[in-house]
Amino acid sequence: MREWINLPELGMIGLRAKIDTGASTSCLHASDIQPFQRDGEDWVRFTAHLGTLVQRRHRCEAPLVTVKNIKSSTGHVQSRYVIRTDMTLGDRMWPVEFTLTCRKTMRYRVLLGSKALVTGQLVVNPALTYVQDKPVLLDISGAP
Template identity: 40%
Template sequence: MTDVNSPVEPLPCVGWREWVALPELGIKNIKVKVDTGARTSALHTFAMEFFERDGEEWVRIGVHPIQKSDREWFTEARVIDKRVVRDSGGHEELRPVIETQVCLGDYQFRAELTLTSRDNMKFRMLLGRKALENRFLVDSQGSYMQSVRPSADAQ
């Protein structure tokens, strides 16, 4: 049992939407929806090509990091798993899973991301419960509590 009088460092708050960077993937800015209903985080990919490197499975992906933009970014990542994920509509899909560094404001951490087409979704990325766990509290009314909108040239 935790002593309520012992000093505990409070967790920082994030809003329901934030800007993050995925530096290992070369993505400087991508707007995410903070989604406590999603267990795992998800990244929009419009193209996926699987290949082998040093005996491990890798994937080359195409990403549209900015909504309502034709800007494309291609990058590669090692596939660490494949999982069946149920989307908000109840449909199941087998998705590749990668792990990468996420930068949110002044915070950096590693997170697993499933890869899927989110063409019909407003946000190109979801930040799910596992990435938030023991790191952040979520203020469902707040927006951009740990990040600021990047300038047009920073996108």
């Protein structure tokens, strides 16, 4: 299943996300990941990679939640930075934790895991895809 999402705090609108109920954690394709301190707090700076046919890069900064060891379906363990940012899907918005990792060999740059789905109180019908309309960027007045 796939859906359109926004990550407005990171300035990213109209991302294709793969819904993966078999994955616990959500992840975002990122490179050039650099932890840093801001006002005594841990932050991370990274380049998000968007799009599948046309590659776009977007430089982001976000507070660092933690560093987590993630085990892949093949059993490989990788240490990843974790951020939390608001995500919109359809008319809903809620905070989602994303691990930052290289997904350049994957078709979808964003993967939504089961924790994000449960927190957002979403019901998944695997027979359907792109149930929500593609998001549009709104100006400050709220008009499309």
